[in-house]
Every structure is written in C-alpha cells, then in structure tokens.
Amino acid sequence: MTSLEKPATGADIVVETLERQGVTHVFGVPGAKIDKVFDRLVDSSIQTVVCRHEQNAAFIAGGIGRMTGKAGIAIATSGPGVSNLATGLATAHSEGDPLVALGGSVAVADRLRSLHQNLDAVELLKPVTKFAAEVASPSTTAEVLSTAFRAAESGRPGAAFVSLPIDVMTAPAECKSISPRATPELGAGSKKTILEAARIINHARNPVVLLGLMASKPAAANAIRLLLDEVSLPVVGTFQAAGALSEKEFASFGGRIGQIANQPADELLDDADVVITVGYDAIEYWPSIWNRGSDRPIIHIDVLAAKIDNDYNPSVEIIGSIEESLSRLTPMLRRNAISERAGTFLKRIAADRARMIAEAGTYNGSPVHPLRIIAELQKILSPDVTVCSDMGSFSLYLSRYLTSFRARQVLISNGQQTLGVALPWAIAASIVRPNEKVLSISGDGGFLYSAMELETAVRLKANLVHMVWIDGSYNMVGVQEKLKYGRVSGTExxxxxxxxxxxxxxxIGHHISHAEDIGPTLQKAFETPGPVLISVNVDYADNFKLFEAVHRDSTF
Structure with missing residues (x-):
C-alpha cells in the first residue's frame, strides 16, 4: 500500500464480499448507521436499488433468491430500518428463499446506551432467520458475511441477517474478503433407507406422492419428472410445488392441496396407504389436516430430517440431495400402473377440471367471476410468463386452478401467507428474467401493503403488469368469519x-369493466414498456364454496 492509498474499511470488505458472491443488485433504504456501506457501493459493480420501504426491499431480495437460488440482498439502517425487514425475512425463512439482509447499528461501545435507533436487531431477527449475528470487530467482517451466505443458500434455503455497527464499517478492516467456495453438495440418502422406501412403495396398494416447496426447484423437478416417466404413481402437490410437473406427467396429477382439505386431490391423498413426501415442509399444509390420526407409512424425501409431530412421523427418511435420492430410488421401483382406485379418482378429477374450464368461459358480465379471470390467465400462461401471487381469496383460485408446467414459474406465498409480496416479487422477476413477461396479482387489500414500490418499478423501467382484483374488503378473512360467527368484522x-x-x-393504468375485455387488456399491457396496473371488479359471491365441505375437522 502506498502512502496515498487509504486502508480498506469494514464497508469495503462488505462490498468486496458481495461482489465475490456474484451479487448484482442490493435493495434497501439508506440511513446514517449504514451510509458507509452505501458510499462504498457507489464505486462497485453492484447496482443499488433504493426502495420505498425496507419490508419491500426484503421481499424483492427474497424473490431474487427464489428464482436464482443465490441469496438476494436487502440493506437497511438501524432501529426501525432493521425491524421493518422482519416480515420480509420471516417470509423468506418460511418459503425457503435464500436472502441475506444487512442492517446498520450503533457503535459497539454504544450498544447498552439509550440512543436513538439503538435496537438489538440480532435478537429481534434470530427467530425469523437461519443465521443472525453482528460483526463485533473489524477482523471478523468477512467471515461473518461468508457464514451468512452459506447459511442462506445451503440445505433448505432461507434468510440470514448481519448487523454492521457503524464504527466497524468505518474502521480499518483488519481482514480481507473471503473467496466463496462451492457449497458442499449433498449426495443421495443412505442406501439402506432408499432400499426400505422402495420395498414399501412396491408393496403398497395405493401409494401417492405429495410434492412440497423444494420439489419446485428446477433440479428436483427434473428428477421428479424422470421418476414419473418411469414409474406409475399418482401425485398431488402443495401450492408451492406449482410447476414441478410437465405436461407429460399431468395425467397423473390430482391437483394442488393446501389450507382447506376440500379438494378432489385431498380425497386421493386420504385414500393412499403410503404417502411419499418430496421436499415437503409442514408449514405448507399441516399434517393435522391431511394425516390426522393415520398410522399409514410415510416416506420423507428431503434435504432435512422431518419435524416430528403427532400426525407426521415418517417410517423412512431419505435425507440428502432430493434429485440424487430420486435418481437412486427410481430404478428400484416396480409399479407399471396406477392402482384402479387411484385411476378412478384421477379420471374424475380430469373430468371435473375440464368441466370447470368449460363453465368458466361462460361467466360473463361485471363484476367478473374469479374463475373467468383464471380461464383468461390460463390462455396467456405461456412458458415465458412469470406469475407472482399475493395473498387473499384470489390466491386460492390461482393456487388451485391455474396450471403451470415450469418450475418456479408461479411464485406463491404459503408459509407466512404474507400480504404485499406480489409487486416486489414482480420487480425481482423483471430483473432476473428481463426477457419474460411478468404478471403479478393482488387484491385491493394487499395491494396497498407494497403499492409504493410502483415508483421503484417506474424508476427501474421494469416491464411488469400488476393486476388488482377489487371487491372493497379483506374477503378471505370475511368469508371465514361469516362461516364461523355468522357475521363479519373489520374487513371493509x-x-x-x-x-x-x-x-x-x-x-400506465387500465380498468377492466367486462369479462370479454380481460384478454385484450392483458395483451395490450404486456406490449406496453414499463409498469402497467390493471384493475378489475370481482364478483366474490361464490367464495364461500372455497371453504365448503371441509375434510376431517380442519380449522382455518
């Protein structure tokens, strides 16, 4: 180092580490306790995207992680800046999305003093992350950050948080950035467990595969398709498993299940004498709903051991790489035909699906029936379209009835079921998939949770279309209240x-007044550069049917 060169600061090491990790964008809101990092980002290869709320910055970063498998980066200042990250981190943690959040902090010596924006962010965020730590000295900057990335991206991915005290960021670094190494790859599960799983499946009367969120990762989805191309097994999937199957395997697909056990696919699953879960986490669809009181064998295939509860206690756990485990299991299975009983279920489900599609096309007028919107969306859901769903009654229609054949094509929140994710995820998709069409959907309740990020989308010239289904209420809550109490409260x-x-x-904004305008308006919106909002008044009169005939004694 020459006499004219300044020593690297902690902030320099942070930015160098991000660059070494291949980070291209960071999303956040600046402030005094994190401004040194923002300053050093100016001279880096990384694009700083200023957001209008830290929660949305975390949503965007989580969306980046879900679509790429590499951690997205959110950055915020101390105090309320990092506390605003909490919902985004909890969402990524529950959804299996790799995300690393960086938060400013008061100087280390000031931790216990009563100062503005002083907050124990690490303790606050530990419950909603895989890893949370503070860089307590200049010499540990690189190693703490590197550990955060590894935690976020390995195993079942999730969120990590690193607190960056202002004095550590401005002080000489006393360390160098660490070159990332390839994350150790998991092999297949043990030979013993794979053999036992094959034995159980081969002797089963009516086994059913239950796909979970990790099944929709592209590598896992490919392995599942190869298995189903060789072995005859009926399949159901949680909402987040959307896109795990291709059209080739669709005849074996009973449908998506989740939240309320009242789908035809729930009957198919309930009738199984063996359930093979792939990449499933109980948060997606509680075992107390779909497996209450059952002692049938469950085969758990995942990167993590099962979380045992009264209704989920697998007989066999194949722990390791999902794709490697499935590739070892596939040639051991001897099932050349789906059972007659399961086949009957699948034929009925296919007939019901065809009938629903035909009926959906007949729903005309205004406001528009949700199934008519789904029918129109299905027409435009080509392989080059990414759909990002918010949370609400409309999300049940999307999750149950919109068919996707590409892994991670449809992004759904089904862990925390978080309001406000759709538009931020669409911004992420416009960055990760710039040559694709991006459609995000929310209700008029969830839209305003993150609607301020429309300014961010305009500034980025993001090519996205956001559709708002309007009914003037938190309808999903209202329908459930009506069923429980005979009246609604706090929903209008x-x-x-x-x-x-x-x-x-x-x-650009458009309003859809009639059902026949949906297709042309969507086409026009997709052809328009930059963000486009579309509003449509929705007839939710039939929404009580979403919660009818609840299977078993499930609660909602």
Missing amino acids: FGPVDIVRYAQAFGA
Whole structure:
C-alpha cells in the first residue's frame, strides 16, 4: 500500500464480499448507521436499488433468491430500518428463499446506551432467520458475511441477517474478503433407507406422492419428472410445488392441496396407504389436516430430517440431495400402473377440471367471476410468463386452478401467507428474467401493503403488469368469519382508483369493466414498456364454496 492509498474499511470488505458472491443488485433504504456501506457501493459493480420501504426491499431480495437460488440482498439502517425487514425475512425463512439482509447499528461501545435507533436487531431477527449475528470487530467482517451466505443458500434455503455497527464499517478492516467456495453438495440418502422406501412403495396398494416447496426447484423437478416417466404413481402437490410437473406427467396429477382439505386431490391423498413426501415442509399444509390420526407409512424425501409431530412421523427418511435420492430410488421401483382406485379418482378429477374450464368461459358480465379471470390467465400462461401471487381469496383460485408446467414459474406465498409480496416479487422477476413477461396479482387489500414500490418499478423501467382484483374488503378473512360467527368484522375498506394511482407514479393504468375485455387488456399491457396496473371488479359471491365441505375437522 502506498502512502496515498487509504486502508480498506469494514464497508469495503462488505462490498468486496458481495461482489465475490456474484451479487448484482442490493435493495434497501439508506440511513446514517449504514451510509458507509452505501458510499462504498457507489464505486462497485453492484447496482443499488433504493426502495420505498425496507419490508419491500426484503421481499424483492427474497424473490431474487427464489428464482436464482443465490441469496438476494436487502440493506437497511438501524432501529426501525432493521425491524421493518422482519416480515420480509420471516417470509423468506418460511418459503425457503435464500436472502441475506444487512442492517446498520450503533457503535459497539454504544450498544447498552439509550440512543436513538439503538435496537438489538440480532435478537429481534434470530427467530425469523437461519443465521443472525453482528460483526463485533473489524477482523471478523468477512467471515461473518461468508457464514451468512452459506447459511442462506445451503440445505433448505432461507434468510440470514448481519448487523454492521457503524464504527466497524468505518474502521480499518483488519481482514480481507473471503473467496466463496462451492457449497458442499449433498449426495443421495443412505442406501439402506432408499432400499426400505422402495420395498414399501412396491408393496403398497395405493401409494401417492405429495410434492412440497423444494420439489419446485428446477433440479428436483427434473428428477421428479424422470421418476414419473418411469414409474406409475399418482401425485398431488402443495401450492408451492406449482410447476414441478410437465405436461407429460399431468395425467397423473390430482391437483394442488393446501389450507382447506376440500379438494378432489385431498380425497386421493386420504385414500393412499403410503404417502411419499418430496421436499415437503409442514408449514405448507399441516399434517393435522391431511394425516390426522393415520398410522399409514410415510416416506420423507428431503434435504432435512422431518419435524416430528403427532400426525407426521415418517417410517423412512431419505435425507440428502432430493434429485440424487430420486435418481437412486427410481430404478428400484416396480409399479407399471396406477392402482384402479387411484385411476378412478384421477379420471374424475380430469373430468371435473375440464368441466370447470368449460363453465368458466361462460361467466360473463361485471363484476367478473374469479374463475373467468383464471380461464383468461390460463390462455396467456405461456412458458415465458412469470406469475407472482399475493395473498387473499384470489390466491386460492390461482393456487388451485391455474396450471403451470415450469418450475418456479408461479411464485406463491404459503408459509407466512404474507400480504404485499406480489409487486416486489414482480420487480425481482423483471430483473432476473428481463426477457419474460411478468404478471403479478393482488387484491385491493394487499395491494396497498407494497403499492409504493410502483415508483421503484417506474424508476427501474421494469416491464411488469400488476393486476388488482377489487371487491372493497379483506374477503378471505370475511368469508371465514361469516362461516364461523355468522357475521363479519373489520374487513371493509374504501376504494382506490387504480388507474389514477398508476398515472400518479408515471405508470400506465387500465380498468377492466367486462369479462370479454380481460384478454385484450392483458395483451395490450404486456406490449406496453414499463409498469402497467390493471384493475378489475370481482364478483366474490361464490367464495364461500372455497371453504365448503371441509375434510376431517380442519380449522382455518
């Protein structure tokens, strides 16, 4: 180092580490306790995307992680800056999305003093992350960050948080950035467990495969398709397993299940004498709903051991790489035909599906029936379209009835079931998949949780279309309250003019008045550069049917 060169600071090491990890974008909101990192980002290869709320920065970063498998980066200042990250981190943690969040902090010596924006962020965020730690000295900056990346991206991915005290960021680093190494790859599960799983499946009367969120990772999805191309097994999937199967395996697919056990696929699953779960986590669909009181064998195939509870106690656990385990298991299976009983279920499900599609096309008028919107969306869901779903009644329609044949094509929140994720995820998709069409969907309740990020989308010139289903209420909550108590409480709110809202941010807005306008409006929106908002008034009169005929004694 010459006399004119300044020593590297902790902030320099942070930015160098991000670059070494292949980070191209960071998303966040600046502040005094983190401004040294923001300053050093200016001279880096990384694009800093200023967001309008830290929670949305974490949502965008989580979306980046879900689509790429590499941790997205959110950055915030101390105090409320890092506390605003909590919901985004909890969502990524529950959804299996790799995310590393960086938060500013007061100086180490000031930790116990009563200062503004002083907060024990590490303790706050430990429950919603895989890893949370503070860089307590300049010499540990690189190793703490490297550990955070490894935690976020390995095993079942999730969220990690690193607290960066301002004095450590401005002090000489006393360390060098660490070159990332390839994450150790898991092999297949043990030969013993694979042999035992094969024995159970081969002797089963009516085994059924239950796909979970990790099954929709591209490598796992490919292995599942190869298995089903060789072995005849009926399949159901949680909402987050969307896209795990291709059209070739669709005849074996009973449908998506989750939240309420009232789908035809629930009957198929309930009738199974053996259940093979692949990449499944109980948070997606509680075992107390789909397996209550059952002692049938469960084969658990995942990167992590099962979380045992009263209704989920697998007979065999194949722990390791899902794709490697399936590739070893596939040639050992001897099932050339789906059982007659399961085949009957699948034929009925296929007939019901065809009938629903035909009926959906007949729903006309205004407001528009949800199934008509789904039918129109299905027409435009080509392989080059990414769909990002928020949470609400509409998400049940999307999750149950919109068919996807590409892994991670449809992004759904089904862990924390978080309101407000759709638009931030769409921004992430416009960055990760710039040559694709991006459609995000929310209700008029969830839309305003993150609608301020429309300005971010406009600034980024993000090519995305966001559709808002309007009914003037938190309908999903209201329907359930009505069924439980005979009345609703706290679910109504006032209107927002979506077209004017779009125009206020420099975006384009359209309103759909009639069902026949859905297709042409979507086509026009996709052909328009930059963000486009579309509003449509929805007829939710039939929504009580989403919660009818609840299977077993499930609660919601």
